[in-house]
Amino acid sequence: MVVEEKSQAEAMEGTQQRLEVNMLLLGAHNVGKTALTVRFLTRRFIGEYGAIESVYSRVDRINGQEICFNIWDSQHTQKCPSVSDKQLQWADGMILVYDICHRGSFDVVQQQLRHIRRGRKPSSLPIVIVANKRDLRRHRSVSGEEGRLLALSERCGFFEVSAAETYHGALLVFHRLVDLVRETRALRKSTAGVRGIVRSVFGKKRAE
Numbered sequence: 001m002v003v004e005e006k007s008q009a010e011a012m013e014g015t016q017q018r019l020e021v022n023m024l025l026l027g028a029h030n031v032g033k034t035a036l037t038v039r040f041l042t043r044r045f046i047g048e049y050g051a052i053e054s055v056y057s058r059v060d061r062i063n064g065q066e067i068c069f070n071i072w073d074s075q076h077t078q079k080c081p082s083v084s085d086k087q088l089q090w091a092d093g094m095i096l097v098y099d100i101c102h103r104g105s106f107d108v109v110q111q112q113l114r115h116i117r118r119g120r121k122p123s124s125l126p127i128v129i130v131a132n133k134r135d136l137r138r139h140r141s142v143s144g145e146e147g148r149l150l151a152l153s154e155r156c157g158f159f160e161v162s163a164a165e166t167y168h169g170a171l172l173v174f175h176r177l178v179d180l181v182r183e184t185r186a187l188r189k190s191t192a193g194v195r196g197i198v199r200s201v202f203g204k205k206r207a208e
């Protein structure tokens with residue numbers, strides 16, 4: 001009996017479609033965007049990273065579903081401090097990173113949030129805010145509370161992590177964003193479904 005149940009579950013998993021998620025990492029210079037990305041992709045922290053803007057891909061299986069992570073590790077420059085239209089169009093979700101020891105980087109996250117919210121409908125774009133460099137908390141200039149409050153007021157996910165210390169933190173961040181993207185897509189689908197029903201019912205009535 002148990003064996004049968006398991007094979008049914010497996011059969012269901014097999015029919016789940018692969019989920020493709022485009023994730024954009026934003027934040028000020030030197031906050032650890034590449035370190036977090038590399039941690040997630042390779043489980044390693046290598047200390048110094050080249051200044052190359054790249055899109056990385058990785059396929060994982062989460063709860064039986066294949067997830068393709070496309071991760072755009074952006075570069076923050078004085079020339080282009082904000083979020084481009086191309087980035088806004090491309091991303092299914094965003095990870096905004098700041099350094100807990102650098103208040104200026106927290107300000108940059110707030111500016112970028114304002115820019116994103118202006119560019120796309122509120123709540124339509126899942127975002128996770130990441131307070132990085134937790135291992136340096138004795139030099140902290142942004143409290144955990146401030147980060148959490150910002151995330152709460154903007155309806156974003158929030159994690160305080162150290163890319164230098166653990167793999168687990170990076171894993172939580174990327175997996176949480178997948179969950180948020182999944183929820184947003186499901187919500188959009190059900191809203192479209194309700195709209196379709198309303199249109200067909202009222203459309204019919206008007207035609208009668």
Ligand SMILES: Nc1nc2c(ncn2[C@@H]2O[C@H](COP(=O)(O)OP(=O)(O)OP(=O)(O)O)[C@@H](O)[C@H]2O)c(=O)[nH]1
Pocket residue numbers: 027028029030031032033034035036046047048049051052074075076132133134135136161162163164165
């Ligand atoms: N102590 C500590 N250092 C970190 C952590 N994450 C990153 N760093 C260091 O911070 C520096 C910048 O890291 P990057 O990952 O290159 O930062 P970035 O945001 O990608 O920087 P840009 O690509 O220039 O915008 C490097 O020296 C990293 O070793 C962390 O969690 N703790």
